[in-house]
Amino acid sequence: MVAPPAHWEGDVLLRDGRTAHIRPIRPEDDELLVEFYARVSDESKYYRFFSPMPVLSERDVRRFTHVDNVDRVALILILQEKMIAVGRYDVVGDNEAEVAFLVEDGHQGRGIAQLLLEHLAQAGRERGVERFTAEVLPDNSRMIQTFRDAGYRVASGYHDGVITLEFPIDPTDTAIGVMRDREHAAEAASIDRFFRPKSVAIIGASRRQDTIGQVLVRNLVMADFTGRVYVVNPSAPAVSGLPAYKNVNDIPDDVDVAIVAVPADAVTDVVLDCANKGVHGLVVISSGFAETGEEGRRRQRHLAGLCRSYGLRLIGPNCLGVINTDPSVQVNASLSSVMPNRGRAGFFCQSGALGSAILEKVKNRGLGISTFVSAGNRADVSGNDLLQYWEEDDATEVVMMYLESIGNPRKFSRIARRVSHRKPIVAVRSGRTTQGVPMGHTVRRIGAPQAAVDAMFRQAGVIQVDTLDDMFDVAQLLAHQPLPRGRRVAIVGNSDALGLLAADAASAVGLVVNRSVALGADATAEDFEDALDDAIDDPDVDSVIAVYIPPLDVSGEEVANVLAAVGEQSDKPLVSSFLGAEGIPELLRVPDVAGSAAGRGSVPSYPAVEAAVRALARVVEYAVWLHAPDGPVADAGEVDDRAARRLVDQILADPEVIAADREVELDQDQVAQLLAAYGIELWPTLRVADLDEAVAAGESLGWNVVLKSTLPSVRERPDQVHVWRNIDDVAEMREAWSDLSRLVDPATGRFVVQRNAPTGVPIAVRSFEDPLFGPVVSFGISGPVIELLGDWSYRIPPLGEHEVAAMVREVKSAPLLFGYRGAEAVDVAAIEDLITRVAELQNDLPQVSSLELSLVLAGVDGARVLTASARVAAVKDPRPDSLVRRMPDLITTIPD
Numbered sequence: 001m002v003a004p005p006a007h008w009e010g011d012v013l014l015r016d017g018r019t020a021h022i023r024p025i026r027p028e029d030d031e032l033l034v035e036f037y038a039r040v041s042d043e044s045k046y047y048r049f050f051s052p053m054p055v056l057s058e059r060d061v062r063r064f065t066h067v068d069n070v071d072r073v074a075l076i077l078i079l080q081e082k083m084i085a086v087g088r089y090d091v092v093g094d095n096e097a098e099v100a101f102l103v104e105d106g107h108q109g110r111g112i113a114q115l116l117l118e119h120l121a122q123a124g125r126e127r128g129v130e131r132f133t134a135e136v137l138p139d140n141s142r143m144i145q146t147f148r149d150a151g152y153r154v155a156s157g158y159h160d161g162v163i164t165l166e167f168p169i170d171p172t173d174t175a176i177g178v179m180r181d182r183e184h185a186a187e188a189a190s191i192d193r194f195f196r197p198k199s200v201a202i203i204g205a206s207r208r209q210d211t212i213g214q215v216l217v218r219n220l221v222m223a224d225f226t227g228r229v230y231v232v233n234p235s236a237p238a239v240s241g242l243p244a245y246k247n248v249n250d251i252p253d254d255v256d257v258a259i260v261a262v263p264a265d266a267v268t269d270v271v272l273d274c275a276n277k278g279v280h281g282l283v284v285i286s287s288g289f290a291e292t293g294e295e296g297r298r299r300q301r302h303l304a305g306l307c308r309s310y311g312l313r314l315i316g317p318n319c320l321g322v323i324n325t326d327p328s329v330q331v332n333a334s335l336s337s338v339m340p341n342r343g344r345a346g347f348f349c350q351s352g353a354l355g356s357a358i359l360e361k362v363k364n365r366g367l368g369i370s371t372f373v374s375a376g377n378r379a380d381v382s383g384n385d386l387l388q389y390w391e392e393d394d395a396t397e398v399v400m401m402y403l404e405s406i407g408n409p410r411k412f413s414r415i416a417r418r419v420s421h422r423k424p425i426v427a428v429r430s431g432r433t434t435q436g437v438p439m440g441h442t443v444r445r446i447g448a449p450q451a452a453v454d455a456m457f458r459q460a461g462v463i464q465v466d467t468l469d470d471m472f473d474v475a476q477l478l479a480h481q482p483l484p485r486g487r488r489v490a491i492v493g494n495s496d497a498l499g500l501l502a503a504d505a506a507s508a509v510g511l512v513v514n515r516s517v518a519l520g521a522d523a524t525a526e527d528f529e530d531a532l533d534d535a536i537d538d539p540d541v542d543s544v545i546a547v548y549i550p551p552l553d554v555s556g557e558e559v560a561n562v563l564a565a566v567g568e569q570s571d572k573p574l575v576s577s578f579l580g581a582e583g584i585p586e587l588l589r590v591p592d593v594a595g596s597a598a599g600r601g602s603v604p605s606y607p608a609v610e611a612a613v614r615a616l617a618r619v620v621e622y623a624v625w626l627h628a629p630d631g632p633v634a635d636a637g638e639v640d641d642r643a644a645r646r647l648v649d650q651i652l653a654d655p656e657v658i659a660a661d662r663e664v665e666l667d668q669d670q671v672a673q674l675l676a677a678y679g680i681e682l683w684p685t686l687r688v689a690d691l692d693e694a695v696a697a698g699e700s701l702g703w704n705v706v707l708k709s710t711l712p713s714v715r716e717r718p719d720q721v722h723v724w725r726n727i728d729d730v731a732e733m734r735e736a737w738s739d740l741s742r743l744v745d746p747a748t749g750r751f752v753v754q755r756n757a758p759t760g761v762p763i764a765v766r767s768f769e770d771p772l773f774g775p776v777v778s779f780g781i782s783g784p785v786i787e788l789l790g791d792w793s794y795r796i797p798p799l800g801e802h803e804v805a806a807m808v809r810e811v812k813s814a815p816l817l818f819g820y821r822g823a824e825a826v827d828v829a830a831i832e833d834l835i836t837r838v839a840e841l842q843n844d845l846p847q848v849s850s851l852e853l854s855l856v857l858a859g860v861d862g863a864r865v866l867t868a869s870a871r872v873a874a875v876k877d878p879r880p881d882s883l884v885r886r887m888p889d890l891i892t893t894i895p896d
Helices: 029-038 041-051 056-064 112-126 141-148 173-195 210-221 265-279 295-311 353-363 383-392 409-420 450-459 468-478 498-510 525-537 557-569 609-628 641-652 656-660 666-677 691-700 728-744 784-789 801-810 828-844
Strands: 011-014 021-026 072-079 081-091 095-101 132-137 153-157 162-168 199-203 226-234 244-245 259-262 281-286 313-315 322-324 331-334 342-349 371-372 398-403 424-430 464-466 488-492 510-516 543-550 574-578 685-687 705-709 725-727 751-755 762-769 774-781 793-795 850-860 862-872
Touching: 011 574, 021 295, 021 557, 029 081, 029 398, 041 095, 041 464, 072 112, 095 112, 112 132, 112 141, 112 173, 112 281, 132 141, 132 322, 141 162, 173 281, 173 313, 173 383, 173 801, 199 210, 199 543, 210 226, 210 331, 259 265, 265 295, 342 353, 342 383, 342 468, 353 371, 353 468, 383 398, 383 409, 398 468, 409 450, 409 609, 424 450, 424 468, 450 464, 450 510, 450 685, 450 793, 464 468, 464 609, 464 725, 468 609, 488 498, 488 525, 498 510, 498 543, 498 574, 498 609, 510 525, 525 543, 525 557, 525 828, 557 574, 574 609, 641 656, 641 666, 641 862, 666 850, 666 862, 685 691, 685 774, 691 705, 691 751, 705 728, 762 828, 774 784, 774 801, 774 828, 801 828, 828 850, 828 862
Parallel strands: 095 132, 199 226, 199 259, 226 244, 259 281, 281 313, 342 371, 342 398, 398 424, 424 464, 488 510, 488 543, 543 574
Antiparallel strands: 011 021, 021 072, 072 081, 081 095, 132 162, 153 162, 322 331, 322 371, 685 751, 705 725, 705 751, 762 774, 762 850, 774 793, 850 862
């Protein structure tokens, strides 16, 4: 028996938004299996075994619980310490296995069979299985549909009253799409109940004023929650006029959501009580968890694990709570006494301490929100879950996120990219410089550089801003004005000085000022109306900036009416600096039939014209991203990925490598083989130890060669000569060896001989495998100055064709490739092809921990790879966004 990989076990989310635990079956699961089988109906047993089989014999139990985890694999689903389903495959031929499932009747219809099929298929692929077969009775329509809905190419046959289904388990685009659609639906469903509860229980409600339990009751009641409110307090007959129950199980009706405000050491008992009651989810306000240190982290991990094992979702702990401003719900299950106005923006933050201040700021700006979540330590529910919900929420048109950590950035990137095509996402990410995370967030530290994280946000269409004020500036524009069609702006104002400031600010952020109208200090409302109408009607204008500073003793109300009227009717965005006000001033608001404080067409105002221009520029960049064609995925053409995998597996299978459990640096022959599998030719390199070997190398290459040192400490120093070029005979090689040896010791200098390459611009392409991001690819011009300035572009594969092109063009030194100062332009298409091949290699092979093409000469007729290195390492965990649905692992400590 082979021990199963650790990643075959994990928590999963079912179709109805509840959780369960999946893991390989174990020999000691015999009692679990017998008890599970006893609860299964005779009909389900018949569908599974094609004959009456009321009980399992001891031989059957042993056969089903003792598997080798290679040719015989079985996965079970656990909920509340009971087995509720089992799926298995048994190899029956060359690369072919028969698959079967059995799901307890009370849990059928929750998508369990589809989930087991996904995980079994992934396990099979890891064990070399290529095809699944299944035998199903004709009237078992539900199981037949399970296979057909999986997204694989299913073929069927009929023989002796049994339908045989066969399908390859390669992860087709259709199968991946089906899996992610189910993931989206399940995660959205798990959040919906928090925002639309029909009943809420406050556990830890208190009669004492100024206590958390009292504040929660007061906020929920004062918000006019439309559902039922229950309070749980074992020592009081009533709280705030509501009858109190000693335990949540004493409540006579169903409870959808429990708000928990009890001491940290009592939360575990509350979880068990809520699980017994059938509560959907918990909002744990209580502190005393991971934010307090190592002991708190262990307590938090236990809390999250307990919730998941009993099918509950958890917001928090140490959180502010949740809010929904929908008049049909009106739920304020939070510590914030501020019930925001109804609006179009969904807001996610992690810090409970900042949450109240954020809500106050939102209300003061007149922005309004649809829904709000403070996730606190985000032990379970995260920003990814909220994005899945907001994508389908008709009430939410803009998403705002204050992120202090990202637990699964690869999944965030995928979901955010999809959501951004429908709704803009505005995000502030704290810790950008240090990549640090707050103490309470039990997530792994991101290893990728800040520039790579920023590139991921841009790649996903996320509008990343620097401060909370910037976020509100952008969000209020998105919530109330249409998107611009381009970068061309008009400036209309009654102040020449402010108009000039606006023009300078616009040019600085990449906007094009096509029209500037200075009306003068005595401009009337009619003057403003005429100028604004002309600007909006101008086909060479995409957006308008209005600047109004009133003369003394003038209210500006008439001009405000003009701005509001024009903003409501315009199909181009209109922003203003009106009276130096911030947000949506009362005078500039357009009533919303949906009940929001400020409706569509309201004109946002900024205290400074620079803030208005900066917000507009962010929105313009988003609009440009939105309208840029996705294009096809960059295709490297014919590659031999299997040969590359064989090479990597062979290297990692070395007993010494396995025993050392470390990264392995490939030698030059191995690097050349790896690159050749992806159509990348590594310039021949001959390592030499003395002059005779150098001469022999020159002769074998036909001369016109270079002698150089590959020692990084020498090669990367601009003050050190490390290469001699154009060596054509023995005498020149002798001279080169002598001169280079005086600078670098041949014994330690790693001397090599190569053919002399045609001249070109030196570039570098790098890739690496990040524990959280997965593959990351970067591009830059080679050289110490470029390295010092950090002039690199980054992307997360797989890459679209336009993303590859953008990588080449967005580095500041890109003009060197396009004929800078009269030089001949290089073959940019060859550079893009090289990036595409490196990206595909890194995406296909997570075992490649790093790959560096450190010197590539890009010339007019191609790009030649002169120097390359690679390191490989065994993969202990799958990529964070793998081909199966699995919730994030619960970790106890934070690695450095």
